[in-house]
Amino acid sequence: MAHIIRIGACLPRLRLERRAIAAAMGWLVPGAGAGRGTRTLAFWDEDSVTLAVAAARGALGGDSAESLTFATTTPPFAEPQNAALIRAALRLPALCRTQDATGTPRATLLAVQAALEGTELALIAAADRPVASSGSNAESRMGDGGAAVLTGPEPGLFAYLGGASLSAPFLHRTRASGAETALDWEERWQREAGYQAQVPPAIAAALDRAGVAAGDVDHLILPCPIPGTAATVARLSGLTKAALAEDLAERTGDTGAAHPLLMLAAHLPRIVPGQIVVLAQFGQGATALVLRAGEGVADHPGLEALDQGIPEGNYLKLLAFQGRLDWDRGLRGRFIVQEAQSTAYRNAEALLGFVARREAETGLIRFPPRLDVPGEDWPLADLGGTIATATADRLAYSRHPPNCYGLVDLRGGGRLMMDFTDPEAADLAPGDPVRFVFRVKDIDENSGYRRYFWKAVRDTGRGL
Amino acid sequence: MASGIKDKVAILSMGCSRFGERWDIGQEELMREAYAEALSRAGIEASAIGAAWYSSHYDDIGAGKSGVPMAMALGLPEIGVTRVENFCAGGTEAFRGAVFAVASGSVDIALAMGVEKLKDTGFAGLPTASRGTLAPMYLPTHTNPGNFAQLARAYEAAHGLSRQDLKRAMAHTSMKSHANAVRNDKAHLRKPITIEQAVQAPLVADPLGLFDCCPVSDGAACALVTTPEIARSLGQAEPVLVKAVQIVASNGWEVQQQGWNGAYVHTTRQAAKRAYAEAGIADPRQISLTELHDCFSITELVTLEDLGLAEPGTAWRAMLDGRFDADGAQPCQIDGGLKCFGHPVGASGLRMLYEGWLQLTGQAGARQLGAPHSALTHNLGGAPAQNVCSVTILGL
Numbered sequence: 001m002a003h004i005i006r007i008g009a010c011l012p013r014l015r016l017e018r019r020a021i022a023a024a025m026g027w028l029v030p031g032a033g034a035g036r037g038t039r040t041l042a043f044w045d046e047d048s049v050t051l052a053v054a055a056a057r058g059a060l061g062g063d064s065a066e067s068l069t070f071a072t073t074t075p076p077f078a079e080p081q082n083a084a085l086i087r088a089a090l091r092l093p094a095l096c097r098t099q100d101a102t103g104t105p106r107a108t109l110l111a112v113q114a115a116l117e118g119t120e121l122a123l124i125a126a127a128d129r130p131v132a133s134s135g136s137n138a139e140s141r142m143g144d145g146g147a148a149v150l151t152g153p154e155p156g157l158f159a160y161l162g163g164a165s166l167s168a169p170f171l172h173r174t175r176a177s178g179a180e181t182a183l184d185w186e187e188r189w190q191r192e193a194g195y196q197a198q199v200p201p202a203i204a205a206a207l208d209r210a211g212v213a214a215g216d217v218d219h220l221i222l223p224c225p226i227p228g229t230a231a232t233v234a235r236l237s238g239l240t241k242a243a244l245a246e247d248l249a250e251r252t253g254d255t256g257a258a259h260p261l262l263m264l265a266a267h268l269p270r271i272v273p274g275q276i277v278v279l280a281q282f283g284q285g286a287t288a289l290v291l292r293a294g295e296g297v298a299d300h301p302g303l304e305a306l307d308q309g310i311p312e313g314n315y316l317k318l319l320a321f322q323g324r325l326d327w328d329r330g331l332r333g334r335f336i337v338q339e340a341q342s343t344a345y346r347n348a349e350a351l352l353g354f355v356a357r358r359e360a361e362t363g364l365i366r367f368p369p370r371l372d373v374p375g376e377d378w379p380l381a382d383l384g385g386t387i388a389t390a391t392a393d394r395l396a397y398s399r400h401p402p403n404c405y406g407l408v409d410l411r412g413g414g415r416l417m418m419d420f421t422d423p424e425a426a427d428l429a430p431g432d433p434v435r436f437v438f439r440v441k442d443i444d445e446n447s448g449y450r451r452y453f454w455k456a457v458r459d460t461g462r463g464l
Numbered sequence: 465m466a467s468g469i470k471d472k473v474a475i476l477s478m479g480c481s482r483f484g485e486r487w488d489i490g491q492e493e494l495m496r497e498a499y500a501e502a503l504s505r506a507g508i509e510a511s512a513i514g515a516a517w518y519s520s521h522y523d524d525i526g527a528g529k530s531g532v533p534m535a536m537a538l539g540l541p542e543i544g545v546t547r548v549e550n551f552c553a554g555g556t557e558a559f560r561g562a563v564f565a566v567a568s569g570s571v572d573i574a575l576a577m578g579v580e581k582l583k584d585t586g587f588a589g590l591p592t593a594s595r596g597t598l599a600p601m602y603l604p605t606h607t608n609p610g611n612f613a614q615l616a617r618a619y620e621a622a623h624g625l626s627r628q629d630l631k632r633a634m635a636h637t638s639m640k641s642h643a644n645a646v647r648n649d650k651a652h653l654r655k656p657i658t659i660e661q662a663v664q665a666p667l668v669a670d671p672l673g674l675f676d677c678c679p680v681s682d683g684a685a686c687a688l689v690t691t692p693e694i695a696r697s698l699g700q701a702e703p704v705l706v707k708a709v710q711i712v713a714s715n716g717w718e719v720q721q722q723g724w725n726g727a728y729v730h731t732t733r734q735a736a737k738r739a740y741a742e743a744g745i746a747d748p749r750q751i752s753l754t755e756l757h758d759c760f761s762i763t764e765l766v767t768l769e770d771l772g773l774a775e776p777g778t779a780w781r782a783m784l785d786g787r788f789d790a791d792g793a794q795p796c797q798i799d800g801g802l803k804c805f806g807h808p809v810g811a812s813g814l815r816m817l818y819e820g821w822l823q824l825t826g827q828a829g830a831r832q833l834g835a836p837h838s839a840l841t842h843n844l845g846g847a848p849a850q851n852v853c854s855v856t857i858l859g860l
Contacts, residue, residue, distance in 0.1 A: 331587040340597035351601050366720050368598065389618050389726040389849070393610030393669045395589055402669070405604035406614055407849060409722045417719055417849060419604045430621060430726075441601065453602050 005156030008058020014041040015309035024315035029135030037250030042144035044399035045439040051127035051146030059148035065123035071108040088352035106283035116160035121152035128256030143253025147261030158291035162210030167285040202286035210290035214238035218275035223259040266303035337444035365414030435459040468742040474695035474703035477506030483683035483806030491581040492537035494684035514571025517561035519554035519578040521809040551845020555813025556854035579684035580808035611847035613669035616762040618726030623777035633780035634761035635662035645800025652806030681806025685814035707743035707857040731853035732770035739855040752836030755816035816841035
């Protein structure tokens, strides 16, 4: 029997207030900023890849994996394979089988189902940073986030009892290759001919395979941005006693591929060992997985990042961060990102995996590592450090000025001049503890090419 | 055992263009302006020059790579011209090449030229220098104000300064250089400022404000160097002699290991120690005048300490007390420094030597000091954590 061993999640710290969307766009688009509360807003250097890496680090918890699936509807690259970058950032073995799964947010549960029906130690990292037309319902409803699970033969959070997926050519949302924003079909049709018609049969089939009666299900986790739909699906499925997981609509918004796992993480404190959980997702059909909670759910803190957000009242930051605002970058902001792929590849372990070298003869830890000097790999990603010098530079080009950087003394030895990131980076000062996050380093405005590296953020001691 | 460069080479002549936003002329004209002055002051023909060194930092603006742009601009007599680039120490690097050539006996007279045409970028401040292929993949997008703001914050923390004291000491540094440059008709900025103006200027990189930063200038400066014997034979009874030239490049210790506290410049201390040994100077406070690399006001304060002209942690107070003013005990930046004479990167080292040479030969006009016998110049190229530093000492 396969298990969900561990779950990890990453929410961007900024929480855009929907009333800010309404204030900015309501004069033009009636209904702009629909809904209450906030939605998550990825910082300029967060994308689906970085959110997936951050979530996966939590799910791995120091373990390895034999396969990695990156599930997303918003892969930064059409080519190359995004999962190859994620594997390198996580320092999973080269023999870890990697793949991108995309086309529908349900790619996540399709991948989780496949993993749970196999025997591998499998990592599924899901993330989305969706883009929608300004003022649209979708823009307000959506949010940015990442979540990941590690599955395998070891007991953990949940045991897998059975699952089912059905497919339907139900095109409630379409986006052509290369297009940035999608076209959403009428909501009532989605609800009635989509969710209500397709999810219950998937749940029924999954329960049948699991040998579980509908009335024995304790929890239903079903992402659906249309209010009330999950309750209707539960009723139609005969889940008479199932508690519905909060949809997080007023806190994060619908984070697409990440959302079923985010909802599951947030709901964990309400689940006790032995209870039955149905985890379901919709999109050109439906997938339902039946799980029995293991001992790992006891005393689980849930999704702590929900309470670690920073309210944001400026809608234009969404447009600027998504590269959709033709702002005055100045001539200093006009530069070419030299891809130098051969340089990047021979230094991939250092740049993506964030690995220094401890030199055998001197004991010195050095980054970038001298590849020709005998020594041992010295992974930095989980070490953290202390700020030695810091600046908040108002002259340097930045998508979120001032540009903040400085020397970081690495825990255990060595030092590196590196970027500081996050909305409050300018507050960082010498002596402050930092931890390291994998983020977008540069984006070429012309080609869209982006590259990644590690940056320092304040270490609050509670993770994110 | 190396015997050092002391007294083996003399400055025959120097020249310097007017610095500033020279919208009307390019790199070639700037070089010709400085070169014409040096040649006329030397009283020699161009055909006497045996070799030349040419410093220019940026090659995407300016005249491009190699020694050819200078050879063509000056119409040099088909000699070896070597382009050097060593950040802001490039001008001194060119000087060192010329000095070494004369000392080796390879040539009788050598030319060192530094030039930069910066005002062809279209924006304020220096462009980002190219850093190869690997470094941009992990290093921050930085600017020089950002780099030196780190020095200011570390200096403030290391010595327990209040922000107010730091800002006023930095403001006095800039105020003093503005006052000095009023008497320099080749300087870029020739307006006096007040301490309050500097303190209240907009921030560029906290705590550095606009008046803590040197300007971006077009300019060129050059030197003709020869042996002391030839200098005397050409009528110079007491030629200015090179007493020391030292250049130190960071090897990564500051930026890759944890021994450096960020509040001083390691290479400056190393270069100064070697230069004093080479020149036989026991107490650097005996040096008549200094031209430091005041790219930012904080750099001047820290460098005064790194050169041993002030005790660590005291330069800020000595600056406020006026010790480095034109009428102080140790005049510093008497020509206005980078702050006001200007900072055409590849030329700055030679511009400093130009002032030293003018002062030592009594040709400094309205800003002439009493009877100076020695001059120190200092360049710092790059960032406090990773740089090239030069220290040169001239004397009679």
